[in-house]
Amino acid sequence: MPIHERSLIESERVLRKERLVIDGIDVSGDWNLIILPRTVEDYDLDFAKEIMESPDGKTIQQCYQCSYCTASCPVHNYWDDRYNPRHFIYLARLGMVDELQKRVDVMWRCVSCHKCTHRCPKGVLVEDVLKVILRVMYKRGLIGDYPSKKFDQFFTESVLEYGRIEDGELLFGWMEKQGYKIKKDPILRKPIPFFSDIPRWLKDMVSKPIKEGNISFIMLNAKHMLFHPRTKEWNKFKQVLRRVMEEEGALAKGG
Amino acid sequence: MGIIGKRVAYYPGCSLEGASRAYDVSTRIVVKELGLELDYLEDYNCCGAMESKNVTFMGTMLLNARNMSLALKRGHKVIVAPCNGCSFSLQRAEYFLETDRKVFEKVNELLKEGDVDPLDEIPHTYHLLEWLYNEAGPQKVKERTVRPLKGLKVANYYGCLYTRPHFYSRTYAHAGGNGEERPRKRETADDDEHPFYMNELLEAAGAESVYFEPMHTQCCGGPHSLSDEDVSKKFVMMILQTAKRNGANIIATECPLCHASLEMYRYRLMLEGIEDVDVPAAYFTQLLGLAFGYSVDDVKLKDNLSDPIPVLRRLGIA
Numbered sequence: 001m002p003i004h005e006r007s008l009i010e011s012e013r014v015l016r017k018e019r020l021v022i023d024g025i026d027v028s029g030d031w032n033l034i035i036l037p038r039t040v041e042d043y044d045l046d047f048a049k050e051i052m053e054s055p056d057g058k059t060i061q062q063c064y065q066c067s068y069c070t071a072s073c074p075v076h077n078y079w080d081d082r083y084n085p086r087h088f089i090y091l092a093r094l095g096m097v098d099e100l101q102k103r104v105d106v107m108w109r110c111v112s113c114h115k116c117t118h119r120c121p122k123g124v125l126v127e128d129v130l131k132v133i134l135r136v137m138y139k140r141g142l143i144g145d146y147p148s149k150k151f152d153q154f155f156t157e158s159v160l161e162y163g164r165i166e167d168g169e170l171l172f173g174w175m176e177k178q179g180y181k182i183k184k185d186p187i188l189r190k191p192i193p194f195f196s197d198i199p200r201w202l203k204d205m206v207s208k209p210i211k212e213g214n215i216s217f218i219m220l221n222a223k224h225m226l227f228h229p230r231t232k233e234w235n236k237f238k239q240v241l242r243r244v245m246e247e248e249g250a251l252a253k254g255g
Numbered sequence: 256m257g258i259i260g261k262r263v264a265y266y267p268g269c270s271l272e273g274a275s276r277a278y279d280v281s282t283r284i285v286v287k288e289l290g291l292e293l294d295y296l297e298d299y300n301c302c303g304a305m306e307s308k309n310v311t312f313m314g315t316m317l318l319n320a321r322n323m324s325l326a327l328k329r330g331h332k333v334i335v336a337p338c339n340g341c342s343f344s345l346q347r348a349e350y351f352l353e354t355d356r357k358v359f360e361k362v363n364e365l366l367k368e369g370d371v372d373p374l375d376e377i378p379h380t381y382h383l384l385e386w387l388y389n390e391a392g393p394q395k396v397k398e399r400t401v402r403p404l405k406g407l408k409v410a411n412y413y414g415c416l417y418t419r420p421h422f423y424s425r426t427y428a429h430a431g432g433n434g435e436e437r438p439r440k441r442e443t444a445d446d447d448e449h450p451f452y453m454n455e456l457l458e459a460a461g462a463e464s465v466y467f468e469p470m471h472t473q474c475c476g477g478p479h480s481l482s483d484e485d486v487s488k489k490f491v492m493m494i495l496q497t498a499k500r501n502g503a504n505i506i507a508t509e510c511p512l513c514h515a516s517l518e519m520y521r522y523r524l525m526l527e528g529i530e531d532v533d534v535p536a537a538y539f540t541q542l543l544g545l546a547f548g549y550s551v552d553d554v555k556l557k558d559n560l561s562d563p564i565p566v567l568r569r570l571g572i573a
């Protein structure tokens with residue numbers, strides 16, 4: 001028997017009178033509880049199929065809804081109990097896409113800690129499966145950009161371009177995307193932290209090595225910011241990588 | 256001891272050659288002192304970390320397969336990575352390449368197209384800590400220690416991906432549904448719920464471990480450190496407060512991402528006036544380096560944003 005999903009029953013569908021007497025019999029309280037039925041017509045079984053097509057999504061079919069994953073999940077336990085990996089898998093398998101859509105505000109919050117995958121007794125790669133659910137939803141236009149999606153995209157495109165990532169670019173590039181005004185030098189268009197409008201913690205972080213005269217650290221990071229570290233034998237491989245990613249629809253729309 | 260190999264391919268990862276160079280420098284020191292050898296994987300590429308896997312499956316397989324191919328070319332069957340994210344990514348690719356024939360063939364085809372040697376076998380990846388414990392171990396650390404870390408009360412922070420998930424790093428049981436089971440028990444692996452390798456290495460160097468469960472493997476916010484500040488801040492607060500309240504005067508780390516996240520949010524929490532979050536962090540290799548007689552500058556302790564130097568000075572270790 002499936003676990004009864006209380007969250008699938010909207011409050012309007014629950015009828016229950018405090019006081020009720022029918023034919024002289026007192027049926028007050030829970031005795032008269034009625035849940036109005038609801039017919040689900042807009043389910044989409046192709047949704048689960050599409051998830052299973054990806055090698056990291058196919059273990060979704062092994063789930064038997066025991067909820068070990070949810071019980072282990074720190075986002076569920078310490079942040080918001082609406083975040084429920086077992087439930088997302090349940091909805092995805094039934095193809096109840098609209099119910100998933102109602103939960104997009106929490107669905108992206110998974111921190112990839114892999115407690116769920118580690119403990120799943122059925123060998124479901126839970127974390128991977130959840131990411132594939134999001135990926136498929138995004139591809140089908142069922143959800144827009146969410147914060148971690150923007151970051152993933154930003155990160156991945158930097159890897160694709162250079163073969164390597166650079167901490168300064170990620171940090172300041174991300175701050176810029178968040179709406180902070182990052183000052184750049186006129187020639188190379190690289191960020192100049194000190195004249196930028198950034199939060200105090202970040203300013204203090206950047207000034208620590210300067211205050212302490214940690215010259216070699218400053219030089220190394222400045223060098224990397226000016227000349228992005230690159231993988232040398234990259235161009236040919238990059239083309240293949242780009243093509244594969246395009247085929248998967250992994251590159252930013254229009255980019 | 257000695258099942259993994261004394262000379263292995265070294266995959267430092269992007270972070271260790273930038274903002275986390277302290278981890279790289281101290282790792283090299285410790286490895287040399289313990290009589291082991293790392294062979295730098297020239298011209299490697301990013302592993303895709305925890306980000307790229309969310310947007311592309313095949314892309315991350317390729318990124319990691321290229322690094323594996325470089326290792327094989329240099330004659331290595333073992334890769335050591337000091338970062339939880341890097342070792343995870345390589346192990347995850349290893350898992351799919353081992354268990355899914357189609358993925359393996361496709362990856363090799365694409366590698367060839369990109370002028371990279373295809374894989375004729377799949378090298379295994381180990382986290383630095385696992386390698387050091389198995390190839391050198393506490394006994395060797397004890398022998399090498401000239402300045403015991405006396406009085407240092409350490410909260411050993413392992414983070415998420417050093418122990419999880421066991422599918423990628425320890426066993427291929429119930430491998431992804433292609434009907435084929437390939438259980439592979441990994442004898443060298445740390446305990447998955449109660450890891451202790453770092454505790455033992457630092458204890459061998461004279462430090463004392465404080466009780467730190469279950470926060471020793473609680474997530475720091477990881478890939479969401481920048482994109483989800485609310486959750487990350489809360490997680491780091493829980494970690495730091497547990498460390499402090501259990502009597503730690505330092506947190507030992509073994510991942511540049513965890514380390515950066517702890518240090519960054521520690522400072523932000525302090526600015527907000529949150530209590531009991533001021534424990535500084537140091538890489539376990541930095542602490543071992545000090546114990547082996549190296550100086551604060553040698554192990555680049557000044558690079559640590561959380562500044563553990565005062566604590567270490569007070570105890571006469573630095």
Ligand code: SF4
Nearest residue numbers: 063064066067069120
């Ligand atoms: S732990 Fe595994 S089997 Fe149990 S509900 Fe979660 S995914 Fe399904």
Ligand code: SF4
Nearest residue numbers: 073110111113114116
């Ligand atoms: S990986 Fe995500 S879903 Fe799984 S336990 Fe961690 S936060 Fe929860």
